Amino acid sequence: MDAMSATSERLAAPDAGHAERAHERDFAALAERLEGEGFTAEALVAEVQRFEVALPSWAFATGGTRFGRFSGVGEPRTLREKMEDAALVHRLTGAAPRISLHIPWDAARDLDEVRADARRLGIGFDAVNSNTFQDQPGQALSYKLGSFSNPSAAVRRQAIEHHLQVIEVGKAVGSKALTVWLADGSNYPGQMSLRGSFDRVRECLQEVYAAMPEDWRLFTEHKPYEPAFYATVVQDWGSSLLLAQALGPRAQCLVDLGHHLPSVNIELIVARLLGVGKLGGFHFNDSKYGDDDLTAGSIKPYVLFLIFHELVLAGRERLPGFDPAYMIDQSHNLKDPIEALLQTVDQLQQAYAKACLVDHARLAEHQASGDVIMAERTLKQAYETDVRPLVAEARRRRGGAVDPVLAFRASGYRAQKTVERPAAPPGGAPTHL
Numbered sequence: 001m002d003a004m005s006a007t008s009e010r011l012a013a014p015d016a017g018h019a020e021r022a023h024e025r026d027f028a029a030l031a032e033r034l035e036g037e038g039f040t041a042e043a044l045v046a047e048v049q050r051f052e053v054a055l056p057s058w059a060f061a062t063g064g065t066r067f068g069r070f071s072g073v074g075e076p077r078t079l080r081e082k083m084e085d086a087a088l089v090h091r092l093t094g095a096a097p098r099i100s101l102h103i104p105w106d107a108a109r110d111l112d113e114v115r116a117d118a119r120r121l122g123i124g125f126d127a128v129n130s131n132t133f134q135d136q137p138g139q140a141l142s143y144k145l146g147s148f149s150n151p152s153a154a155v156r157r158q159a160i161e162h163h164l165q166v167i168e169v170g171k172a173v174g175s176k177a178l179t180v181w182l183a184d185g186s187n188y189p190g191q192m193s194l195r196g197s198f199d200r201v202r203e204c205l206q207e208v209y210a211a212m213p214e215d216w217r218l219f220t221e222h223k224p225y226e227p228a229f230y231a232t233v234v235q236d237w238g239s240s241l242l243l244a245q246a247l248g249p250r251a252q253c254l255v256d257l258g259h260h261l262p263s264v265n266i267e268l269i270v271a272r273l274l275g276v277g278k279l280g281g282f283h284f285n286d287s288k289y290g291d292d293d294l295t296a297g298s299i300k301p302y303v304l305f306l307i308f309h310e311l312v313l314a315g316r317e318r319l320p321g322f323d324p325a326y327m328i329d330q331s332h333n334l335k336d337p338i339e340a341l342l343q344t345v346d347q348l349q350q351a352y353a354k355a356c357l358v359d360h361a362r363l364a365e366h367q368a369s370g371d372v373i374m375a376e377r378t379l380k381q382a383y384e385t386d387v388r389p390l391v392a393e394a395r396r397r398r399g400g401a402v403d404p405v406l407a408f409r410a411s412g413y414r415a416q417k418t419v420e421r422p423a424a425p426p427g428g429a430p431t432h433l
């Protein structure tokens with residue numbers, strides 16, 4: 001019996017018996033309540049089942065902060081092992097069928113093998129991510145002072161070539177999008193031309209955009225600071241939108257929830273981008289201070305709900321250009337990465353399910369009549385509904401677990417991997433591998 005099926009056998013255990021019956025009771029009670037409010041429980045289950053999110057290959061091993069990294073046990077050491085972990089997260093949630101690759105962290109010698117592994121594991125590939133924020137061993141020119149924004153044409157050329165290679169990897173595995181996040185920026189006033197650097201980024205991106213297959217999208221991801229502490233080139237959603245507009249219809253903006261200054265209204269940004277058909281997708285995570293990469297929904301669950309409310313509304317209204325790519329971008333430096341991802345998918349499913357419960361017609365009426373309290377209550381009514389049984393039922397019917405974290409713990413998967421995947425020597429493994 002191989003590792004996956006040994007684990008699979010045990011996955012059913014925690015859902016059996018008592019917990020299973022408790023879930024059935026809870027689901028029946030919620031379904032009855034929702035039917036009383038005019039919903040069809042079956043339609044809601046089907047809707048929740050349609051929600052899918054991509055897993056980041058770089059989140060399966062323990063991440064670090066600039067002060068250190070405390071490795072876990074049984075962590076994946078290769079792309080194949082990351083894909084095994086991703087397949088397990090999908091199996092337990094029924095909602096994470098694709099993995100997003102980061103190149104060159106996921107550079108593979110044999111892409112045929114990668115494809116064969118994916119087929120065997122039942123997963124696919126989401127957007128491919130480029131990396132010009134680090135120098136790689138043997139790289140000819142340094143990105144220390146920027147990649148696409150670099151004043152040196154040779155450095156810019158090298159960065160463009162890298163993106164063309166990333167596209168080739170994506171084509172080989174069946175990706176349909178390229179996500180570009182640039183660390184380009186400056187630490188000190190005067191270090192770089194604020195306008196010139198942006199123009200250079202736009203010109204390089206135009207070349208990359210032109211090289212993409214016709215059915216691909218390019219996502220530009222903004223971030224206010226880090227590693228640039230004075231002026232990041234693609235600093236905010238306005239810069240990102242300017243780039244997406246300059247590139248063309250298949251370029252859209254990616255909103256990483258951690259890439260905003262404290263107290264910025266992210267759902268408003270989402271609404272603005274939706275309004276012009278330029279909302280490409282998300283990197284879900286949560287944060288208290290900066291790009292903390294914490295579990296989605298762990299710090300500001302109401303914000304997450306309000307974002308999903310904008311998305312569900314846009315979907316119902318069939319806004320032009322609405323086809324958001326849902327992805328996770330987190331760094332797990334304390335939690336078991338698989339457990340953190342299971343928790344994340346569940347949080348996203350819950351936020352999505354709650355947003356599906358908003359009575360849009362009633363909300364519009366209250367907005368039109370200026371009834372502030374009732375408008376807010378319409379949102380809160382949905383947000384405060386305990387949708388856990390609904391989400392659990394959606395998962396269960398897809399062969400997933402009612403409680404994925406408990407099912408994972410009961411499966412013995414991590415213990416088994418600890419034997420199969422001996423730890424790398426201390427200091428030997430880069431943070432994201």
Ligand code: RM4
Binds near residue numbers: 129181329
């Ligand atoms: C960045 C950004 C990118 C991600 C890297 C690892 O802060 O969020 O999306 O690829 O981190």
Ligand code: MN
Binds near residue numbers: 221256329
């Ligand atoms: Mn990101």
Ligand code: MN
Binds near residue numbers: 256258329
């Ligand atoms: Mn980030």
